[in-house]
Amino acid sequence: MRYHHDDYEPIYYRSKYFSMFFSNDMSPQMKGRAQMLGMLLLAGLVLSSFAFAISYAVDAWDTAANRVAPRQFSVTGEGKVAVKPDLAVVTAGVVTQAAKIGETQADNAKKSNAVLAFIKQQGVQEKDIKTIGYTISPRYEYYNSPPCVSFPCPPQRPPEITGYEVRHTMEIKIRDFTKTDAILDGVVAAGANEVGSVSFTVDDPEKPRADARAEAIANAEEKARVLARSLGVRLGRATGFFENGGGYPMPMYAIDGKGGGFGGAMEAPSRAPEIAPGQQEIQSLVTITYEFR
Numbered sequence: 001m002r003y004h005h006d007d008y009e010p011i012y013y014r015s016k017y018f019s020m021f022f023s024n025d026m027s028p029q030m031k032g033r034a035q036m037l038g039m040l041l042l043a044g045l046v047l048s049s050f051a052f053a054i055s056y057a058v059d060a061w062d063t064a065a066n067r068v069a070p071r072q073f074s075v076t077g078e079g080k081v082a083v084k085p086d087l088a089v090v091t092a093g094v095v096t097q098a099a100k101i102g103e104t105q106a107d108n109a110k111k112s113n114a115v116l117a118f119i120k121q122q123g124v125q126e127k128d129i130k131t132i133g134y135t136i137s138p139r140y141e142y143y144n145s146p147p148c149v150s151f152p153c154p155p156q157r158p159p160e161i162t163g164y165e166v167r168h169t170m171e172i173k174i175r176d177f178t179k180t181d182a183i184l185d186g187v188v189a190a191g192a193n194e195v196g197s198v199s200f201t202v203d204d205p206e207k208p209r210a211d212a213r214a215e216a217i218a219n220a221e222e223k224a225r226v227l228a229r230s231l232g233v234r235l236g237r238a239t240g241f242f243e244n245g246g247g248y249p250m251p252m253y254a255i256d257g258k259g260g261g262f263g264g265a266m267e268a269p270s271r272a273p274e275i276a277p278g279q280q281e282i283q284s285l286v287t288i289t290y291e292f293r
Contacts (some may be wrong), residue, residue, distance in 0.1 A: 072239060074289045075227065077220025079212040085200035085277045088174040091132070092187045093194030099163045101136065108166040111191030118190040119172055122183050128173035139163045169194070175203075177277060200277040212284035213243065220288045228292055236291030244285040 094112045098104035119129060140159040148154070172187075174180050180198065188195060202208065228235040 070239075070291055071233075071293070072236075072289055072291045073224075073227065074240070074287055075220050075223040076285065076287050077216040077218070077223060079215030079217075079219060079284045079286075081208045081212040081215065081282045082279050083202055083205075083208045083282060084279050085202055086175065087201050087203045088177055088180050088198055088277065089201060090172050090174065090180075090184065090198045091169055091194075091196035092172060092192040093133075093167060093169040093196075094192055095165065095167045095194055097139065097163055097165045101164045104164050104166045105136070108168055112168045112170075114190040115170070115187050115192050118186045119183065122179050122186065123176060124172060124174060124183070128175070130171045131168065132171045133167065133169035135167045137165045137167070139165055167194075200280070202280065202282075205282060208282045209284065212282045213286065216243075216284040216286040217288070220286055224288065224290050228290075231292070233292040236293055238288050238290055240287075240289030242287045244287065 092115060094108055094115060096104045096108040096111065098107060116129065120126070138161045141162045142159045143157040145154075145156040172183065174183060184195065184198070224235055
C-alpha cells in the first residue's frame with residue numbers, strides 16, 4: 001500500500017497542545033507554517049531551561065566560594081624583651097697520653113678529679129657539672145715506604161700503635177659571675193689543658209619569651225585596628241595565629257678559648273680578663289589573621 005505525504009501527519013499535529021494550529025481543513029502552506037512555529041516554541045523552551053541551569057550553577061558557586069574564603073586579612077607583630085644573662089657556661093677538658101691505656105686512663109682520672117674538686121670548692125653545684133665527652137683513641141706512627149721502582153713492589157709497613165689518648169670534656173655552669181675568672185684560672189692550674197669559650201645565657205627563657213610574645217600580639221592587634229579604620233571596615237575575630245622562629249636567647253661568647261695541648265699542662269694566665277655578661281634580646285614575631293565586615 002502506498003501513502004501520500006498528505007496522509008502522514010506528525011504525532012504532535014494531533015496532540016491537544018497543537019490542535020489549535022492544525023485541522024484537516026488547513027492547506028499545506030498553513031501546515032508548514034504551523035510546524036515551523038511549533039519548532040521555534042520548542043527551541044525557546046530548551047534554551048530557557050539551559051539558561052536557568054547556568055544561572056543556578058553560578059549562584060551556587062558564588063555561595064560556596066564566599067563560604068570557603070571569608071573576608072579576612074593578616075598582620076604581623078614584633079615583640080622584643082631585653083634580659084640579663086644569669087648563667088655562664090664554660091667547657092674544660094683534660095687530655096692525657098701514655099703508652100698503655102691503663103696508664104693514660106689513670107692519669108686522666110687523677111687530673112679530672114682534681115679539676116672537679118676545685119670547681120666544687122668554688123661553690124658550683126653538682127647538678128651544674130656535666131661530662132659531655134669521654135673518648136679513648138689510639139695514637140699511630142706512620143712509616144714512609146721507599147718508592148717502588150720494580151714490580152712486584154715490596155709490602156708497605158703498616159702503621160703501629162704507639163700509645164693512647166684519653167679526652168675528658170666537662171661543661172660547667174657558673175651562676176655567680178664574680179667567680180668566673182677564678183674558676184677559669186683554677187681549672188687550668190688543677191690540670192685542665194683545654195678550656196673553651198665562655199658563653200652567657202638565660203637559665204629559664206620561657207618567662208621572657210612569653211613577655212616578648214605578648215608584646216608581639218599587642219603590636220599585631222594595633223596594626224589590625226589601624227588597617228581596619230583605613231579600609232573603612234569593622235574588625236572581626238582572630239581566625240589564625242602563627243609564631244615565627246624560636247625566640248630563645250642565643251649564647252653570647254665573651255672571650256676566646258684558652259686553647260688546648262696534647263696532654264701537656266697549660267700555663268694559667270697571671271690575670272684573667274674581666275668578663276662582662278651584658279644583655280641579651282629575646283624576640284618574637286607573630287602573624288595573626290582577622291575577619292572583617
